[in-house]
Amino acid sequence: MKNTFGIALTLTIFGESHGEYIGAVLDGLAPGIKIDREYINARLAERRPSGKISTARVEADEYIIASGEFEGYTTGAPLTVLIPNTNKKSKDYSTLKTTPRPSHADYTAECKYHGFQDYRGGGHFSGRITAALVAAGAILRSALISKGIKIGSHIVELHGASDRRFEDYERDIDSLLGKSFPTLTDSAEENMRREAEKAAAMGDSVGGILETAIIGVPAGVGEPWFDTLESMLAHALFSVPAVKGVEFGAGFAFADMYGSEANDPFTIKDGGVVTVTNNNGGINGGITNGMPILLSTVIKPTPSIFKEQATVDLTEGKNTVLKLEGRHDPCIIHRARAVVDAMCAIVIADMLTARFGTDYLASGDKK
Amino acid sequence: MKNTFGIALTLTIFGESHGEYIGAVLDGLAPGIKIDREYINARLAERRPSGKISTARVEADEYIIASGEFEGYTTGAPLTVLIPNTNKKSKDYSTLKTTPRPSHADYTAECKYHGFQDYRGGGHFSGRITAALVAAGAILRSALISKGIKIGSHIVELHGASDRRFEDYERDIDSLLGKSFPTLTDSAEENMRREAEKAAAMGDSVGGILETAIIGVPAGVGEPWFDTLESMLAHALFSVPAVKGVEFGAGFAFADMYGSEANDPFTIKDGGVVTVTNNNGGINGGITNGMPILLSTVIKPTPSIFKEQATVDLTEGKNTVLKLEGRHDPCIIHRARAVVDAMCAIVIADMLTARFGTDYLASGDKK
């Protein structure tokens, strides 16, 4: 379904980096979800570029809720977030149409859209259009919080520097809120920033790995085929620009474990069933078991670097070199975190709506 | 959409390990695809248990094409593969309903289906139901071959033992056809089998990583949002039982690379655009660039092991231990390969049909 995703609660996105508006439509929302603008603004702030390791293009991300809100609550009709594109400098990008950036979408866009794509600033492939998505996700995240469900992501690895894993889930998740460079430890932030700045200084870029925890999702959510919770989360995450891998729980480390090490034994705790370990990241057979959902997402280094690169001239059909100018992020993983959190919120909200009906996420307030 | 997956070409699966039939329905097929029973049988053989590292339950996988075939070709109406369940021993499983196997779907099935699930042999969660899917995928794989598209997977890692990566794609892919334990080198097979047999002897199990290559897909296939080719492949693969991670190209290794190392420079070769390296696994911005599509899938160790495990008694709400008997695979990765190949074929065939129309995969034969 291309630019629409979800089963019971769907997200449609639109927009291009240098078009009039970028936007997102949430459909299938429960009526009566409270809209918390402060919370939305805080999530947008987490996505905004900041400091030496980000693009110089800073936009206010002033958004309009163009539909679906009335007197501070969702109406149940589609909720639309619009963000105008204000800080556009089209002239920076004019050569990218014929000399595609290696590993960016310039060339594949040309193959798919036959030259009609809006190539300015990456067009529809730009990370820019994730801003509306983050605002939409924030509305769902605050609804989820009222159901006891929290989501948080931190950078667990960045070019050799690493952070500790989640331990005390709720406290760790809460500690990440509002951080512009999300790590669980200060030393990790320091080491990672140093790596990113080093790359920036060389005109190069870095990627990294985000570790995400989602707590409070009840057991029994997800499907065995094909809409396993892992499938739905991965589908959403792999559409985020630069994501090249997703794993749940122990993930690729399972390859070197025995079953007896990998299995999470069940035990009774406070009258309920829990697992002693959580190698499976809270999901068995595609369905939640009530434990924290754990996943990792790898973000590749941003392809727009300032170093000279070999590429081709598509018009002349011959080899050439590309030396980028303009505004590009040497590091986006700290900003991508806001997008990953938003996508997770959308998937979890969707799966809960499909499971428990369209009123499930309502705030419980009366009218 | 739960047990139906795909955009233009959809796969619906049904069945339980100990029910009457398992089956798969392919809908949206081009009319005029030749049905090659020998090729289907060969793919089913790759999925069948064999030797010391597999379950003792061997079934003939006799399938019926119940609809959608006429005079040796697809009709364009839904094609249904049915496989009767013949070798059922229900008594082995009777305790699993109350004492769930750690990290299997027994407990989450109970949470979702409230006791009504067919718990015998894993029911709808059983790897058994992938047999119909492999047959369905084989029909598409032979259609893809006629378009110059080939798919192959090998075990690249298994409990410390490893195989070399793909090099000469077409030859490597061809060399894997028909192997019951797919590796690119004999020494890898030997080392991996030894690891698996060691685990089996201990009553334990192993997992591993499959590396998959898909060659011949034209540039320009996939969507920027949300149905990137990576999203669609990951969605399909994460519904295969035991898959816990999927990565494309360099995948998680991107975390420690610079952009200048990660980017794949373009160059002109034989008049066409290719990339010098292929760290991005043939996909930029969610869309194919014409290079081989490369992905890796991690399979966790099978959770059904013979070692004693801590679990709970759901009826009494207290801790207990579980000692499995019966027939269980200590290693399934060599069998899972047939399923991964089939899922990839289904996704590629779907994306091509969506892109180029419903007649695209027809054989070109006349009637």
Add this chain to the structure above:
Amino acid sequence: MKNTFGIALTLTIFGESHGEYIGAVLDGLAPGIKIDREYINARLAERRPSGKISTARVEADEYIIASGEFEGYTTGAPLTVLIPNTNKKSKDYSTLKTTPRPSHADYTAECKYHGFQDYRGGGHFSGRITAALVAAGAILRSALISKGIKIGSHIVELHGASDRRFEDYERDIDSLLGKSFPTLTDSAEENMRREAEKAAAMGDSVGGILETAIIGVPAGVGEPWFDTLESMLAHALFSVPAVKGVEFGAGFAFADMYGSEANDPFTIKDGGVVTVTNNNGGINGGITNGMPILLSTVIKPTPSIFKEQATVDLTEGKNTVLKLEGRHDPCIIHRARAVVDAMCAIVIADMLTARFGTDYLASGDKK
């Protein structure tokens, strides 16, 4: 989605008139719906040909529930109904491929499937494949009954003969159960049968109009756009072979009414809101208002008649005449009623599941 329909609860159908099996897969079912074989058999009997106005091809419609049932209840996994095709006489149909029956699907199938379609007995276009659908619908209808929801259809018009409209809904609906020629009055049946027999005697055929009532659906079900309850019902009904029109409430008669006549005034009755009249057929703005849902479906005369007809020879590209032999129904509306009832059940069950969650239709029995 072609042969799959539904939002939360989906129906997939497959099969051809002369293939191995016809079948239907229901996915998204609540676990714990009781399977009542007697009720299913009774609904299948309503669809079976009988008497002078039906085809001579009578099949037992012996069905297998191939998956999704365990110990008499739905499991929550896909439920598959299979019906083998036993009474096949392929030789009757061999000329239809080149000389298409006027207003049947022979010609359009040729245009779409380029000669690969299974043309025997109408193939995938045959009314035959509605048998599995009726069985699937019956499972949902008995689940709906346990929620107080009943569905019934009668022939309200047939070549000039007419029946009275629904009056006492529940009693009228109940009176139709099990009738092989469903009318609310005996005189209507007599007059309609006479018309149908007259057509049959001439080698001709008749159609007619079915009026359907659905009672007990709570207010608030359906969507304003695009999945209005009318849209979903019409989508389903227009896929039933021979349906050429669907209207709700006063339907086409609205064209000659004033708003003041057409509007249904609200009033309080037994503490609840009801309407005094029901011209809108229980739906306003695409959403149920709690009143009976009323709709009419027109069935065109069966195109397979024994009279000589002008057609073309597709091979030679010239005009010719067609004189059918073999087994054809001169009247199918009494049989189509079982299909219309089933499709309505599927849509209502789907919309309730989407609205109230995937456990809504469970029987409430414990396990």
Add this chain to the structure above:
Amino acid sequence: MKNTFGIALTLTIFGESHGEYIGAVLDGLAPGIKIDREYINARLAERRPSGKISTARVEADEYIIASGEFEGYTTGAPLTVLIPNTNKKSKDYSTLKTTPRPSHADYTAECKYHGFQDYRGGGHFSGRITAALVAAGAILRSALISKGIKIGSHIVELHGASDRRFEDYERDIDSLLGKSFPTLTDSAEENMRREAEKAAAMGDSVGGILETAIIGVPAGVGEPWFDTLESMLAHALFSVPAVKGVEFGAGFAFADMYGSEANDPFTIKDGGVVTVTNNNGGINGGITNGMPILLSTVIKPTPSIFKEQATVDLTEGKNTVLKLEGRHDPCIIHRARAVVDAMCAIVIADMLTARFGTDYLASGDKK
């Protein structure tokens, strides 16, 4: 999928009568469709209120193409049409929340949205939001014209007054372009306007029937199950406010015909296969046969009338009367015609895209 509709080419709509914006997103568009603003404006003009038989609320329908257009062509990314709501008078509507208008969506909205709906001016149920849809449809209609496909609708019946049926399809369709009250004959317009004005003078309203013809669609488009062309068109049309019936070809008149009268004989004309009559409205077995597609849509009288009506007070749970003031259309069928044309364009464009691939509707211009 609620506010998103379509298979390969989808339409998402959003907005409420008194919100910030109404809008529509077209996704799955071919790149390279020329955007003809003059043509779009002409279609919007056909939907705008005019004269004595329309609401006094006139809006300029100034639209913005917020995404998906670049240098005068579609980019292939989602195309978004935004229309600001400028002429809002909220105070007119304040009592409708507690005293619902008979046969409007006020009551069902309350049942579904529990009081959180934006009840001003009908909110998301308002005919207002069809404006964006008409603009989106216009883009597709001009693309279809370049493929030789034309769509036109006229009022064939309005409270006893009637127009002739389509005869010379192309000339008739062309004659309707730009008419604010679309009929094929001047006398029909005169008679119908008189009926509508009479109703308006009484504070009442009228409905009517639109007859639509679609010419130039190639044979072989549509599916046997469930996405017959009739199903898809009906699904789309039944979501248009006030539509209560849809029929194809002879429609409900089939009920009184014999098969020998109803069937459309085939004949060879100019080397191609055509039918002599067109009772089936160009569709057999759900698939186009190449003849003009003919359908009729009944529009009920607008429920907002100025006559006093019986209703209920939802707050107090007792009977009351409602006397509307403000701005309401006594007749909308001439305006609904623009919406019906647009929905048909969207469905035909979607089915062609699904059939022939995502580049099919491109203009053929080069870049």
